[in-house]
Amino acid sequence: MNFFDCKDQKERIELMKKHAKEFSKNAEKHDREGSFPFENFRVLQALKYPSLTIPKEYGGGGISLTDMLELQEVIAQADGPTALSIGWHMGIIMQLGENKAWKEETYRKVVEDVIKNGSLLNNTASEPATGSPTRGGRPETTATKTENGWTITGRKTFTTLAPILTYFVVSAGIEGTDKVGNFLVHRDDEGVSINYTWDVVGMRATGSEDLILENVQLDEDAFVQELVPGQKEAAGWLLHIPVCYLGIAQAALDYSAAYAQEYSPNSIKGTISELPNVKQKIGEAELLLMRSRHFLYSVSKKWDASPQEERLQMKNELSAVKNSVVNDAINVVDLAMRVVGAKSLNLSNPLQRHYRDVRAGLHNPPMDDMTIMNLATQAYERNK
Numbered sequence: 001m002n003f004f005d006c007k008d009q010k011e012r013i014e015l016m017k018k019h020a021k022e023f024s025k026n027a028e029k030h031d032r033e034g035s036f037p038f039e040n041f042r043v044l045q046a047l048k049y050p051s052l053t054i055p056k057e058y059g060g061g062g063i064s065l066t067d068m069l070e071l072q073e074v075i076a077q078a079d080g081p082t083a084l085s086i087g088w089h090m091g092i093i094m095q096l097g098e099n100k101a102w103k104e105e106t107y108r109k110v111v112e113d114v115i116k117n118g119s120l121l122n123n124t125a126s127e128p129a130t131g132s133p134t135r136g137g138r139p140e141t142t143a144t145k146t147e148n149g150w151t152i153t154g155r156k157t158f159t160t161l162a163p164i165l166t167y168f169v170v171s172a173g174i175e176g177t178d179k180v181g182n183f184l185v186h187r188d189d190e191g192v193s194i195n196y197t198w199d200v201v202g203m204r205a206t207g208s209e210d211l212i213l214e215n216v217q218l219d220e221d222a223f224v225q226e227l228v229p230g231q232k233e234a235a236g237w238l239l240h241i242p243v244c245y246l247g248i249a250q251a252a253l254d255y256s257a258a259y260a261q262e263y264s265p266n267s268i269k270g271t272i273s274e275l276p277n278v279k280q281k282i283g284e285a286e287l288l289l290m291r292s293r294h295f296l297y298s299v300s301k302k303w304d305a306s307p308q309e310e311r312l313q314m315k316n317e318l319s320a321v322k323n324s325v326v327n328d329a330i331n332v333v334d335l336a337m338r339v340v341g342a343k344s345l346n347l348s349n350p351l352q353r354h355y356r357d358v359r360a361g362l363h364n365p366p367m368d369d370m371t372i373m374n375l376a377t378q379a380y381e382r383n384k
Contacts (some may be wrong), residue, residue: 002048009067009372012052016071018045023245027079030205031353034198037164037205040082045118049086050071053094060097066300069243070092076247077254080357081205083244084364085161088122091237092169102224106184110167119166123182124156124211124248126350127234132365133171138229141213143183151216155195155210162194164208170213171227189215202356232282234315236303238365239296242325245361246292249329252354253285256336256344278339285335288328296321318379319371326361327368333358 006012023040030037044050054060068090070094076083093114096107113119131135141154152172159168168185184256185192205269260273260282272278299321303311337344344351362368 002046003052004048005305007071010064012063012067013070013074015047016049016074019047020075023075023079027081027205028350028353031079032347034204036207037082038164039081040079041086041120041164042085048115048118050089050093050120051111051115051120053090053097054114055097058097058108058111058113060111064304065239066092066297066304068237069300072240073243074251076244077251079205079247080244080251080354081203083247084203084241084360085206086120087244088160089120089238091159091235091240092121092123095235095237100104103221106221106224110184113166117166120161120164121144121167121169122159122161123163123169123171124159125158125171126158128157132367133199133229135230139171139173139179141172142175143172143181143223144219146217148217149220150183150222152213152216152218152299156213157197157210158208159194159211160208162198163207164213165358166192168192168211168253169224170211176275180227180229181223182227183222184224185213185216185218185222187214189218200360202358202360204356231366232315234312234318236300236314236318238310238318239303239321241330241361241364242292242296242322245326245329245358246289248354248358249285249292249332250289252333252336252351252358253282253289255350255354256285256320256339258284259340268324272339281335281339285332288332288335292325292328296325311376316371316374318365319374322361322364322366323368323371326358326364329358329361 001015003015012204021221023037026039052061052063053070056062072083072087072090093111096102098289110121125133127140129140139154141152141156142151143152152170154172166187170183170185172183173180188198188269191214193212195212197210198208260278261271264271290316291377299317303314333351337351337355340351343349346352
């Protein structure tokens with residue numbers, strides 16, 4: 001059975017829960033080794049998950065943003081790095097299908113490959129010299145016009161899913177102009193290689209390696225989209241980021257609550273679950289998750305119900321969700337660790353992994369400072 005055999009979202013969620021249980025079994029191993037969980041993606045590909053956000057007119061599942069987020073949350077509760085990684089593919093494929101930003105022929109060719117082979121795609125924008133692409137730096141990766149198309153050279157960092165990607169959507173400055181564009185690069189193109197540099201304390205299993213492009217020859221149609229650095233339209237699909245950290249926080253709270261109900265030191269009768277200070281922490285964490293879930297899904301449902309012109313006005317709401325949910329998720333994991341105590345620092349304890357993974361959310365776009373500044377501007381404009 002795969003996701004296309006399910007009759008509704010409830011069945012899709014149950015199918016995901018069934019298979020995602022396996023993801024958590026090797027999470028500690030991949031975290032310690034910094035290795036990529038190929039087996040998790042083979043499962044998702046066998047279930048045809050990468051095709052679910054492709055519009056139905058192209059043969060995909062055509063699910064809504066809210067449906068995608070609910071499935072992503074299930075994955076995140078089992079393994080955060082897997083959820084964050086596949087979320088990029090799911091969201092980008094969805095956005096491209098909705099906005100029709102590429103030529104019809106190019107998009108159709110890519111999604112047919114996704115549907116038939118489970119091929120994966122991700123944007124590659126970050127570079128050492130530019131920092132986060134949301135800050136507006138011009139990429140140092142350069143595309144040069146040739147008689148037959150383009151030549152592209154450069155280095156990209158934070159290329160999540162690098163070990164398994166088929167398609168890289170590469171941002172590059174166009175030589176001799178002030179223009180920047182996105183170029184579609186295939187893994188098998190000559191001059192494409194991966195430098196395995198990913199060695200960080202959190203989200204260690206995302207395979208966010210460096211992409212190396214050395215005089216890669218591309219056809220004319222590889223130039224898929226012109227960009228304006230630092231200018232991003234409202235993008236509902238980016239809610240896959242906060243929902244990932246919401247799922248991690250939920251896993252942390254569930255672990256600590258189960259621990260509290262089982263742990264019975266000889267200094268008390270019963271378990272620590274009835275101690276007022278423990279109940280206080282568990283209750284606070286539950287409240288944070290409840291608040292985050294309502295905020296996130298209310299905005300995603302608004303996105304699903306809104307026409308394009310209204311969606312374009314939702315940028316601050318989407319950014320606020322990311323800011324609020326990620327910071328609350330960090331607090332939830334902290335509360336969970338306080339309940340469990342020093343044992344939460346054991347390398348064999350999943351809480352220390354959740355703690356390291358959840359903090360990575362601070363460095364995913366949009367950045368907190370930009371969100372707060374934009375919200376302040378919104379308040380000023382409302383009161384002019």
